[in-house]
Amino acid sequence: MNILLVGSGGREHALAWKIAQSPLLSRLVMAPGNPGMEALGETRPVKVTEVQALVALAQEITADLVVIGPESAVDAGLADALAAAGIPCFGPSRAAGQLESSKAFTKAFCARHGLPTGAYVVCDEAAAAKAALDKFSPPYVVKADGLAAGKGVVIAQTKADAEAAIDDALGGRFGAAGARVVIEEFLDGEIGSLFALCDGTTSMVFGHAQDHKRAYDGEQGPNTGGMGTYAPAPLFTDDLVERVRKELAEPAFAAIAAEGHPYRGVLFVEFMATADGPKLVEFNVRFGDPECQVLMLRLESDLVPYLMACAKGELDRLPAPVWREESAVCVVLAAQGYPDAPVTGAAITGAEAELGADVAVFHAGTARDEAGVLRAAGGRVLNVCARGEDLAQARARAYEAVSHIDLPGGFHRTDIGWRALAR
Numbered sequence: 001m002n003i004l005l006v007g008s009g010g011r012e013h014a015l016a017w018k019i020a021q022s023p024l025l026s027r028l029v030m031a032p033g034n035p036g037m038e039a040l041g042e043t044r045p046v047k048v049t050e051v052q053a054l055v056a057l058a059q060e061i062t063a064d065l066v067v068i069g070p071e072s073a074v075d076a077g078l079a080d081a082l083a084a085a086g087i088p089c090f091g092p093s094r095a096a097g098q099l100e101s102s103k104a105f106t107k108a109f110c111a112r113h114g115l116p117t118g119a120y121v122v123c124d125e126a127a128a129a130k131a132a133l134d135k136f137s138p139p140y141v142v143k144a145d146g147l148a149a150g151k152g153v154v155i156a157q158t159k160a161d162a163e164a165a166i167d168d169a170l171g172g173r174f175g176a177a178g179a180r181v182v183i184e185e186f187l188d189g190e191i192g193s194l195f196a197l198c199d200g201t202t203s204m205v206f207g208h209a210q211d212h213k214r215a216y217d218g219e220q221g222p223n224t225g226g227m228g229t230y231a232p233a234p235l236f237t238d239d240l241v242e243r244v245r246k247e248l249a250e251p252a253f254a255a256i257a258a259e260g261h262p263y264r265g266v267l268f269v270e271f272m273a274t275a276d277g278p279k280l281v282e283f284n285v286r287f288g289d290p291e292c293q294v295l296m297l298r299l300e301s302d303l304v305p306y307l308m309a310c311a312k313g314e315l316d317r318l319p320a321p322v323w324r325e326e327s328a329v330c331v332v333l334a335a336q337g338y339p340d341a342p343v344t345g346a347a348i349t350g351a352e353a354e355l356g357a358d359v360a361v362f363h364a365g366t367a368r369d370e371a372g373v374l375r376a377a378g379g380r381v382l383n384v385c386a387r388g389e390d391l392a393q394a395r396a397r398a399y400e401a402v403s404h405i406d407l408p409g410g411f412h413r414t415d416i417g418w419r420a421l422a423r
């Protein structure tokens, strides 16, 4: 089977690492890929939003399947263009992708279909947004409506900070993505990330994990795309998984299909486990990053049949995936200044050494210079992941591996998995 994987981050490196282990694979091409992915197949310098060039590349390699990693490719309409060309694709249409590309759309979608989520107000201008804060109590949640690479969410402890976040977004910090803001009720509880596959009709739960969204230890500092993950997390009792499936994932798949946009791909349900049950924080229309990294380390089953079944409407033929008993932990090494102003260019050492049989280092934001030196090229630079018999062992292995890697000026959290270990 020839597969084209679209993307260049740690999530896509983890997907490539797992796809490359499939006995079904003949050829893996990654566009654009990253320096760490080069060892797993061929990389081609096509950007994730260059839709026609990606369709042409899929045709050139006679791809049996295209796997979309990032939401920007979904929002560019890649799945729609591939469908028009008759090429099977894992990833939803642009219309179904509104579940991530517009927070206002998703809130209205939840209201239309009775999905549990927090109260909200959508505003296009600052005075109305600031007035809307009076409807809520602190902490205030201010979100840019559109795609902002994980940086469009501010949880402000004071009204002054919330007003500054509103001015920031509506003032153009996130470009068109911030031309509208959503003010939301803060949901109290523990946050979880659950993944569900859908082939347009049939759906199934495909793993879960817990992420640390704040930049610094002790859940301090600005919100980020995610500083580390672990799985399995004790939050996910069978009962909670079942409730999230029945109350959020399945109704969302049914409703988006009823609105004319059957969902093919993975839906990332970020929810708050509140005293009143799970409530939606947000949907994402792709695997979580860095949740995907720990999912791939724990997935025993071959990933490729699941991706293909979603693309072809054959998920009903597959059993539930098998997960390894072991735990997995991912620690994100971030560049100095992430998330606000990451400093790129630092020379990285130690990331490409053999760091242990149960360790995998995925590249999230790296580039190789002309002299072959690996350098930081993004905010989140490396994902250092490890498996272990339990969370404590996985975590110890991950941090041991981190200690062998040097990212000058960079930082990482030292408390990934604290909630589970504190139980």
Ligand code: GLY
Residues within 6 Å of the ligand: 150, 211, 225, 226, 284, 287, 288, 289, 290, 291
């Ligand atoms: N880790 C959260 C996200 O992928 O958006």
